[in-house]
Amino acid sequence: MDRDHAPAADAVSPGEERRRLPRTDVLLADPRLAAATHRLGRDLVKDVIAGVQARARAGDVPVGEIADRAVASLPATASALRPVINATGVLLHTNLGRAALSDAAREAVLAASGTTDVELDLTTGARSRRGRSALDALLRAVPAAEAAHVVNNGAAALVLAATALAQGREIIVSRGEMVEIGDGFRLPDLLISTGARLREVGTTNRTTPADYAAAIGPDTGFILKVHPSNFRVTGFTSEASVAELAPLGVPVVADIGSGLLSPEPALPGEPDATSWLRAGASLVTASGDKLLGGPQCGLLLGGAELVRRLARHPLARALRVDKLTLAALEATVRGPAAPTLTALRTDPAELRQRAERLAEKLRADGFDSRAVDTDSVVGGGGAPGVTLPSAALSLPAEYAALLRGASPAVMARVEDGRCLLDLRAVAEDDDPRLAEAVHRAALRRETGS
Secondary structure, eight states: OOGGGSOOTTOOOHHHHHHTOOOHHHHHTSHHHHHHHHHHOHHHHHHHHHHHHHHHHTTSSOGGGHHHHHHHHOOSSSSSOOOEEEOSSBTTOGGGTSSOOOHHHHHHHHHHSSSOOTTBOTTTOSBOOTTHHHHHHHHHHOTTOSEEEEESSHHHHHHHHHHHHHTTSEEEEEGGGOOEEETTEEHHHHHHTTTOEEEEESOSSBOOHHHHHHHOOTTEEEEEEEOOTTOOOOSSOBOOOHHHHGGGSSOEEEEEESOOSSOOTTOTTSOOHHHHHHTTOSEEEEESSSTTOSOSOEEEEEOHHHHHHHHTSHHHHHTOOOHHHHHHHHHHHHSSOOHHHHHHHOOHHHHHHHHHHHHHHHHHTTOOOEEEEEEEEOOSSOSTTOEEEEEEEEEETTHHHHHHTSSSEEEOEEETTEEEEEOTTSOGGGHHHHHHHHHHHHHHHHHTO
């Protein structure tokens, strides 16, 4: 045998190397993985190690790199939820959790994550009104409301109102406002489930105050006015306003949907709680995780006696929110503008400048990238038909899938054969992370990983 081509005495075949995989307990003793067990839990770290070991047995990972690969594969938290940069151009993307919380709200959640005085008066040591500071913040933001109550989402707010005010009675509602609220859930089904009966009036495109007045009777619980927040009817249309319904002699429950507490100049056609209460609504319901920009919750704002009646109903206990939601809601209402409002109000020229800078930087690194003008939408059941001028980073279409698997993950959209990263809902501070994600996506394409 040619000595120059003879196998080294200590050479190990791939199969033999895989049989020498380090044991799990040895890997768990690695200081980096041992520290991770305190942060993430032993079972989760073991699962990560087992996954890398399986790849090593298959020959995809060198045995000597198992510990390093396991450390690199550890999640940031013990939750499987991954942060995603929302570059879809939809400000309130339901599949991405709708509104992103402000820094103030995140800090408030962290502060409230331990034991807190959510239902305790520290001065007296006695029990106090649950979430009193969050409710007070809402009332300061909406002076037209005498009282406020918070439940776990917008649909729950309507369910509580229907159960407390119209169980076994009638709710008068326009046929044009019998909406489907998403994922197949329909408002009529939701309301009927409370034991109320629906009295439909008008037609799909036209309902007048006289239609409501003619339907009022001894069994009327309330009139329901619903803002059709996820569709728009145009043409030969008319609807009765809250101001026209308020004098009819029965309570008017008005669902604004998107959660604006006061008029928003960027969306002049979107209803808000203050305006509808001043117009005569007895009760306004809304979602907290839409245009308000806070956590998922349902808001009920209105007259003191009416809100108190709802808050003391037995169902209210089943729908109440936790301390983290209350903390985030209060900080959203009291604190600086939430990311949703900041994104909504950003000048398109600023977005274009950011897109140009990103495109130029990536082109210098060899990427097929350019800045383009585009349009964003509010989403999340808000401002239907309204488009917001925006700007995007344009890349080859294949990057849409690659970026979803990048770190950080990025959700973009494909339009006209290109992957668009719309910057309307992307915080400017995230631009470097966006560029980093593109680089990581390119690496995944090259390596096939």
